[in-house]
Amino acid sequence: MSNQLELSLAERMGIEDVTDTSIRSSGQRELSLEQLAVVRFDDDLVVTAGAGSGKTRTLVELYANLVESPESVGMASDDFGPERILCLTFTERAAREIKERIREVISDPEHRRQLETAPISTFHAFCASVLRRHPLEANIDPGFSVLSDDVAQELLMRIAVETLHRGVAGGDLAARQAVQLLGLARAGERLVHLVQAIRTAGWETRQPIVRFEEQLEQVAAAIEHDLPRSVAAAVEALIAAARDANLKQPKARGYLTAIEAAYDAWSEEPTPANEEILDQACKAPYASWRFEAATELRHAARDAITLLRGARAELEHQAELGCWPALAVSIRAAYRDVRVSRRVLDYDDLLLRTRDLLISHPGVQRHYSERFRAVLVDEHQDTDPVQQEILTLLLGAEAIADQSIEGAPRWCVVGDAKQAIYGFRGARVEAYRELATQADQRDALRILRSNYRSRPELVAFHNAFFPDVLDPDTHAGQAPYEEQVAHRKPSGEVAVEFLRPFDPSDNGKAKPAVSQREHEARALAMRLKAACDPDGVDTIRVEDPANGETRPAKPGDIAVLLRRMTDVEPYRHALQVVGLESVVVGSGSFYGRQEVYDCLNAIDAALTPRDPIPLIAFLRSPMAGLTDEGIYRLARNWDRRSGSPLRDHVFSSPESVLSDEELAVIEDARSILNELVNRADTESPGNTLAWLLDRTAYTAIVDALPDRAQRRANLRRLVSIADRAPRDGTKLLAEFAAGFRRRTDVPPRERDAPLPDAGNRAVIMSIHQAKGLEFPIVAVADIGSRSRFRIDEVAFDSELGIVAKRWDDALGDWIPTLSHERAKQHAKERDAAEEERLLYVASTRARDRLILSAGVKGNVWLELVEAFAQRDDPGLVTPSQSEWTDRFATAAVIESELPDPARSYLEPLPTAPGDTTAREVAGLLAGLPADAGPRASAAHDSMRAARWRGLIGHEALQRVPLHPPSDFDLEGWLNRVVGVDADEIPTLAGFIEDHVQPTLGTAQKVDREHPFRLRLPDAGTVVGTIDCLWQGTDGEWWIWDYKFGGPNPDLDAFHDAQLAVYALAAAAALDLGRVSGRVWHVDGTEHRDL
Amino acid sequence: MLTVVPSRRAANQMIDRRLAEHEPLSGFGARSAWTHDTTTLRELTARAYRDHPSPGRLLQSPAPRFLLAEILEQLEPEVRSLFGPGIGLAGTARAVEAAIAEIRQAGLSALDLARATGGRRRLKALACVLDAYERKLTANDWWDEADVLVSAADRVRSGEWAPPGLDQLGVSGLYDVTRLQGRLLIELARRAAQTTIIVPFDPHHERLCAYAFPYIKMWEGVVDPGLAIDIEFLDGDQQASDLPVILRAADPADEAARVAEWIRERAQSGCALEEISVVAAGGDRTYALLARELDRVGVCHHARRAVRLAETPLLGATLMVFRLLDEGFKREHLQAWVSTALTSRLDANLLAAPLGTGPPASDSPAIWKHALAGIQSPSAAAFNTALDQVHELATREHSPAAFWRKYEHILDVVGLSETTVIPTRDRDRWEETIDQVRQSLTMLGRWDTSAVGWRTHRRHLLESLSGKSAPIGTASRGVAVLTPLDARALVFHHTAVMGLGEGAYARQQSATAVLGDGEREWLNEQIGERVFRTATDEAREAMLLLTERVGVTSGDVMLSYADQDDDGNPQLPAYALTAIEDELELEPAATSERHAVEAWRFDRSSELVIRSQELERQRAVYFAHAADQRRGQGNGFDGQLSPATTAELAAELSDGRLTHWSASRLESWRQCPHQFFMRHVLRLYELDEQPLEAEPTALGTVAHEALRRLYGETPALQKPSRDSIAAAVDAAGASLPARERGDPAVWSVLSEQVTAVLVRYFEYVGEKVPTGGRAPVAFELSFGRPDDELPPVLVTTSTEPVELSGRLDRLDRDQFQLYVYFLGALAWAEAEQVVPPPSVTGTIHCLRGPKALDEVEAPNPNKIREMIGITIDAAVDGGYDPSPADSTLCKWCDFRRACRIASSTPTYAGLDPTRGDAE
């Protein structure tokens, strides 16, 4: 810690001994001064926590302190348990980590119990809990479920296409236009992005249209004033500079004259035609303008003209451009309707609905802001506008601005503007920055500068490198770098390596990006392999995070960080080739994986038998295991024109075509497919898929492949997705397969994926996913790849709304509009600033060694690092070209060991006997198949009616009074109390009056609906219910069983057997010698005695 | 002796234990028992109701829900607004029903509630609803569960009724009775000569039992010296088992696998399966996973509430009728309906393919009849009938009786009721549900009357379905998988409690949506008793339940949870678990190694598996080489063929037996040899399905054809009118098979797009192409094929000359100008590489995109010949680069799913071409 900082901190906190970097807080745990300044919580705080500064620890201590001694932070202690502290995090992982650590530090059992349900969660989870408590106020179905992101996106996509389709069919102009411009699928995709962005920004449903109209007004105003002025200024500047440059060349002078003339004409009459002329004049080829400022000035002039022309185009074609907001609004509405009817919410709903609830129901809002006495927010810089609004609503807007509001919750916001990297998802770091500024003014901004993560050599590199990278002067609003103070012991080793691309096969010609990347990946893989070789010269020694000892690195210490997971394959592959096993975290290519395709192909091969492609795919996949050779012979032998599907051909192939081995494979494949067809939908998709994996031994096969861990993980994920499919509305296997196939066609946007249990394997992940994590060795790969900034022709800007270029049919091209150009500027600016922060986040993940590696050349990162490497003492090593060639440039394929495939079979255990129903026993005794009996065909109308009569009839017979009072109205009772259909009443009443009441009314004992358990020696237990058991005055015992639907001779044997079982049960229970039995056919009033 | 226990299962266990102890009573050696005298509260009240001489009519589920839905609909606006706008939503009735039931079980009337609202909106609103509900009940002489309980207690008190065997009363294993149930128990106790209350835990353990104290207080409150009531507690040190083992698994699937393994070990060491139980604290998901794993290890098991009924495939197929009504007759739904085995009268082999030729969506079934017109089979007839009847359901309103009759008929027609395919038990569940709807509506007088739309019927059904579960296995056969509550009072030798992650024990109470914890606390305060359960109570009960499990198990206990949930989100252990951990001073568990699940079972031979492994490994190693290293390895077009076959293929290729070369085939080869292999060697093709939107190739065909027509009419055409272009495009479109055009409405828009492109093209031709006599002599001119007039072009290769055939888009006379049209904006780069036949100048017109109207110089014809020759030579001798020229190809490739290059190699698998790399 720098001396000055220490002093000022100490001064502020009234601490004298500044040399003591760690002191004890109210509990027994050590904290540094700056951490203590937070834990004291003497005001509503904003904490800026640099990478590795012990942020989580500070938060945990703050929390624990609040719970254990609220009076120490000036709050009343009554009822200040975990339930009353809201702690919001950005990821589930962070929530868990905080909670786990709080569990460790809190000792009071009641507090610990409360922690289980305490609101320490992500924004989304918190919102879900609010909505579960207040569904009616929030206008959502109380039984709602939450759609997974993938499914929600697929649903939205489908709805977008359907809406467009319906619009086109119904003659809607907007839909026609969109489809005409982009085609149905692409227009759908574009609109999906718009709708997603609009919802993330928290806009009201109709706001895009309103904003579009407002924007038009502003464009009109700009055409009148600002735009012509800036054109004039820019062109004048160009002219002035050209004149100053004193151009000699006649050609150049000619250009100048042309511009001057065009400018005069335009100034006279600023018409579009003159603008065009002016633009053409400014376009003159660069070579002719040999003075320094020419390029920039010419561009500026042309840009200004483009804006003006864009503005005109925007006004003129507003009807056309208006199709986008109109469609976005109607698709959003349609999507909402579907969610309502399916009773589901998506992730955005959780936030939006909660915000709306808090706004529309002040009572609910009050409830929460009274309930929470303190609100802690982690990673605040990554909140999006809706989250920010929710926070404001919880705290009360005034409370944020003015600390003196009575009863408002105390709050502490932790963040780091340097680590704001979720702008592309709609996060807005500005909110954090604003809070920080306000806090600074009231002396409530705390900065954690210590770095407990990285080695001092690495911290030194950061301190030297990042001030230039994160420069507010380059990008307005860029977060400045705050110098960090290292806390670990120096090791004296190199901290940073820079692997530059030297390609020995480089012949000066530019190579495609793909092969440059492959080349880099191989070199990086070799480097990392060497790092893990304890005896080699290139070994890297790291500090074991578990025990603090220094040891040679292991693969598990390594993280390869990438900007985009779409480029992951070369790196994964290269590591595999050199024999470093790796795990890819949350790769966006899950939907493109072989194992995923294999499973889907098997299902399709079974369910769509005429389709040859899935069949071939299935046969050549290891699920069946036919060689390409076999496939070749089968297919060559097949006469496609015969019209018989390939499948028939395959499964009836003559032995001459295939070897015995291949025939065995085909036979097995056929039975797999048949079993799959028979199984489909007898169980859920998940079960069927799990069965398929077992049946084909797919998991065992995967075990023989190099990246088996990853493959197994993918299979688990696939099954888990299938398991949850029914909840998302796809219950049939075919539907599941179709939905999943759509997702493989258009992979859903990448989302935060879990860190799998990597074991001793290197992990490959995106920088975004690495946020909040640390690794001994971090390799930031592909630092040369360019930022993928691009803005679609139709895009959303949180200020300007939906902006679009206009398609010019005559030109056959898109032409810019003012709003689109402005949105592009905004986006470019934000993207560039975020890129720099991304490098910061990536580099600061390393504990001991950072490797920066480049393949493709073309990015500002590479330039920054290269420039830095030129410095006198940059503190990083760069292998020379010859070193590179010697050590890293050739990678041999190392074949992995094939694990022993022989596994033991599992013997099913014998099933144990259990309860059997009397009905089953009777069926067995009567020799009927298991599910025969009177109900087997209950679906037919007449049987169904009989079944219903039986149900009601039994109820009547069980309940009818046996000694009715004289005025008892039997028919009325049957109708009113039991609900017997009117036309059934006479028969039933007759039966009761003639048989039931006279006989049972005079019986000695009557027991109606009598359940029993009959235990037979060595044969388990039989359970059943006897309709009526009674004892006559003569002492004889009877069993009556009622049947409806008329006698049926086929079932006589069954009924007899049933009575026999009942009789046995009764006899055994009551120790009777003899029991008689009778089956009553109530409808026909007939009976049959046993 | 009458014994009241928490569940039927517990009663049965008790009876069985008794039976096992007694001598057989009858001659067969059988022992039997009436199960009446060991009973549950529910059974007891059901009997009381049955024995009542003139009861009100019982509202059985889901009748109260229907009734409340009606009441909610008719509420005054002020009352509705007290609830909030969500009151009109479908699922609300269920939540309100649950809340009302809870309130009534607490013995509160509308009046009581109204007095206790304390200004709380929800309580006020509930009081209004309760009032309306009570009025309805009284007016119609209907009873609900609460009424039955009250009447039972009254009749016991007045001596009008008593269950048999009440001389002695035992109450065992209960601790959470509602107030009304409590009253009934007390009345029973008053009538019994001796009452024994067995409380299943140690009362000195304050923290554990806090939840159950009200129950104990209730009994202690019955101060009547004339009554003999004994309260017995389970003593604290009855723990016979060893210390429980804690398992911290990686994820839920792993947890299930390990628990299954644990059970198998116990079973193998001789314990009867019935003596082992699993308590699944984590809900349905845990059941499903465990059931699967137990099946894998061959352990027989059963669970009463295992899967949500509404989520079973049977219901998926059954409710498809509503989906068709709701979303229209979508092809995808129909195909799924046809291909599931559950619809046994619809033959997938016969129907699925023709359905593919229909449109992706349609509002009426007519179009499907048309698509199936050519098929003469009972299956198609059944399908048509079913669709008509589905359509009919939507066209007018029906009474429930009529609607459900028709609905069931549809199910019959498609074979969804045949028990040969559908397990009887599942079928029974469905029928039970319909019966309940019928019973409830009959009671409410709505069954035969009041015709309503299909949505109302669906709502009835869903309301009746909601919350229902279907069982797995045969009751009491094998290992019992239980919910925490169902496990109460049961005793097993070994027990595993799984799913003990955070929040595991939280009961899904639908009532909390309207009766939240705040309201509950408030009401408890007003009543002066803890009658309404809150989240805190739940947590306390969790501890109680878990402690009971650990306490009553005599053998081994395993407590487990997963480190991550299904989505990979981290999970913490439930507090109940950590509390036990602390209490028993157990070692905190470290995450266990993932269970090495045995890899396969069933009858796949190990030879086949090993073959597959080796094959797959070979592929992996082969693809581990970069594309340039793979070149020249003699593989057959990147299928891994034997050297002999590769040679055979090469020979066929070189002598023209395999394929005749054309420009487009060369192009296909150049793009990806493997694609070429699939299409031209294996002769695979994609199954045709009518798309919603025509594919780009169809648009291209139409543009070509339109140009042919236009120029065909007027060879020297320069600038045709927009109308005539549109007419030509229309005519060209009409010549395309309907299936390729896709949806007509979408097609009409797309064809306008083609028109616009052509209009622009003629603008260009008019302005830029030198005029003066260029006259086309041929369009779509085909050469080199057997029926063509023009001969093939001969290309020399290192072996034999190859004949090249092809088709020219347009050929002009004067300068032998050859035109090639491209429609896509992306096509430019490809256009530059296109190979026109020699001896003419080639012009490529890209019809769309900013560079659309430029011309390129055609390369030197001899160079082209040479290029072709080299390509073919390489194809023959295996020296080609066996990968696609451009990874974007994979994205659109028809054979993507059967291709193991795309999913194995680094270059093509991970790239997402839609997001196009900037480099």
Ligand code: SF4
């Ligand atoms: S998917 Fe790619 S590699 Fe495979 S055949 Fe198609 S284009 Fe070739």
